[in-house]
Amino acid sequence: MSRRRERIPDHQQDSETAAYWRAQNQLVEIADAWVELDELLAAGSTPGSGASKPASRAPIDAHVADVRAEISGWVQFLARALMEEVTVERWPGVPWAAGHRVAELWAPPTIDTGELVRHIAHERIGHFVMHPDQQMRADFLAAAEEWAGLARRTAWPSGARWLRTGVECTEHDTSDLGQRVPCEGEYRVFMHPDQEQIPDMVCDVDPGHRITPLEWQRAQRRKPMNPQAAARLARTLRLTGRIGA
Structure with missing residues (x-):
């Protein structure tokens, strides 16, 4: 039987900057999937089934529980590495120590796995991507790819899911004082594996804020282009397979 040649993992081909971006998105994807996995575990049903299991069966999906346990173990490993x-540094909350910072070991800001992995993605990803131990760095990048894939396949087996673009929402909101303030959201797109066109980009804070990729590109032409945002959007679309690799 012929075997398809194994693809070289992306993390072995990427530059440090691209690896940083990819690993961050993989951890965010795990955090997003964690919410869905929680719901699946509570419902005791398979993804997309739309109904709970019959009363004669166990109310907990064993496969989902196993996946959550494996991912949670890895996230706890990352937290222990950060703690060590x-x-x-922080400013002490006592008046007689004013002007002197106190150094202390990092501590997890939460015990929730989904929130913790999201925190690591946004605040501590560089510690692992740029770790001085090359083996530690390589193991982390490989594990991030593996666990993100497992979380994605379990939470969204059909392949349809939200993808973050890294593009800040261009709309405005109204504050409690009636002031017009920039929206703090970020655009994302909901993609199906067989989708031929990029759908509207929808704000993750206010779903009423949406824009087509073409409208966003036109808006960028009317003001200085944000190269970082444009590059992140291009990478996201490339991951979906909608533009050339």
């Missing part, structure tokens, strides 16, 4: 290797 990262020192943070």
